[in-house]
Amino acid sequence: MKFTDFREIEGRSLGYWGLLGFLGILIVAGLAAAYYMESNGHHVTGMNNQIVWGIPHVFAVFMIVSASGVLNVASIASVFGRAMYKPLARLSGLLAITLLIGGLTVLVLDLGKPDRLIVAMTTYNFKSIFAWNIFLYTGFMVIVAVYLWMMMERRMNVFTKHAGMVAFLWRLTLTTGTGSIFGFLIAREAYDSALLAPMFIIMSFSFGLAIFILYTMAAYNLTGRPLGDAILHRLKNLLGVFVAAVLYFALVYHLTNLYMTAHHAFEKFILLDGGVYTALFWIGQVLIGGVLPLLILFNGQLGRSRPMIALAAALVLVGAFCQVYVIIVGGQAFPLIIFPGKIVSSSFFDGAIGQYRPSLPEVMLGIGGVSLAMAMTTFAIKVLPFLPLSLADEDVDPHHAAAAKGTEAAHA
């Protein structure tokens, strides 16, 4: 196979600094929003005693899940030995770290007491899956960093496969852990399902790859480096498979819930009369995030157009966001069933659908987190050689090069 030439991007143009500056403004706005929420108290947010986790948690979970999924590209290269994905492995590891940092930042800044981060880092309750996740997340960053080092340091290359294997297993555990944050909540109808953890894994595959495709397309487009169809079409086909798998899992999740009589009321809520949550499920998650991207990606004509591929990946992310929103906020909006067979009412909203309107500061905090991840990535590819100079067909796929030569020969 050809030796891949990784190179830092130039990053001297006005556009580059403009982009970083723009992201910087969003980051500062996010920090300001967090400070505002912290000093006033959470009453300035849309969250309340019914919906205790809101938009910040949607952003955070979305990013954390994507972080583990985006590492797949590297895993395919080093664990499953697909040479073609090798040039992409570094960016995949980088995005995994930055997305995780972005997500965790949002999570921490939304705490009622973010100033007690030290307490969270030093006082553990080992029964809590939350505490375990703190280890899973920090461990993940360290392992992926080591993995990146093995890939980037020629002397260490021989260990890449092993490091890749550890990172791969760790990321599966990490996503299981994230899914289990909800899976352990036996008290709530929405989360009382063994399918939640595996569903999170498959969601991570799809979300992570969509982000990877979009970032790669944007980076190669903006830097003027060649990006061939061979690699892009593989990625988009893979994305199609993952999107279909997410749809399938969502189907199984709701079908098994329908099978359990106790969960009928919750299913009716999400699937039929949950208002905004029903809309987000059918229109956001299923149509925008599932059906439309599948139609584009597997259509002979549309699936070849780059703007269309980018659009499909973006739609997947919109759907992904809706899906996480329905899981987190929709799952809380449906009231706890404390007294089955009774119609309940109280001053504490027992039996009532939880009301939640995301507020501007919360949204700004979430966007700040995404911007942080993007800014860190964009800066890192300038200072370290993460991106190959070329992803043109003949540079990534030896077979393709040979085949092309063959055709040339035939023409001659």
Next chain:
Amino acid sequence: MSLDRRQFLAVGGAVLASAALAPGMRLVELAEARSPDQAVTNAQRWGILVDTTRCAEGCSACVSACNKENGLQQNVRLDIRPQWIRTVTLQDEQTGYVQTLPMMCQHCEEPPCADVCPTGASFRRADGIVLVDRHICIGCRYCMMACPYKARSFVHENLTGQRADVPRGKGTVEGCNMCVHRVDEGRIPACVEACNYDGGKALTFGDMRDPASEIAKRLATQQSEEIRPNLNLDTGVRYQGL
């Protein structure tokens, strides 16, 4: 004196259980709250028995007493107002029969809130009272997600008029603590007192492990149940007439 210091003193008996976790700490405060020879042990288990047939519709003596005792402000938006105890109205879907009952932290023997709490701020004291240590709660609200009884509130706003013996703080989670400060002085929770004075005498407080106590006798001889029994949480608050 700083607020924290005051809260520290006030948490009194609550601190005992954390003292068990971190021996040697906070002994001074302990001594002020109760004499050291009366350490909290699992020889006792405090509980409340609710006779719903005596709980009168429209009565809210327990709720007012709780708000007053613990200094819970009432001029707060309803959806974020902390409510440690609330009256719930139930109507049977089939028969239409209506009843009311008080709901609060059920002081689970196996509390899901404490299981999920990342820092261990939520904990169960040896005598069965479930508490939040306001000094290590980071305000993640995971316990609120996990509690099957919706028993907890998050403090969304700055607090005023706090009671010296009831530690609270913006950005932390709180809930019924069975008036631990009163229990440790040998008194009964404010809600129980109020119900017996102004209300329908529906509440009985006592040591469920003391065979001579009224609550233990009634639990042994009369029908009672816990809410959501399928979760097997072995709650310290039991109900009759459900």
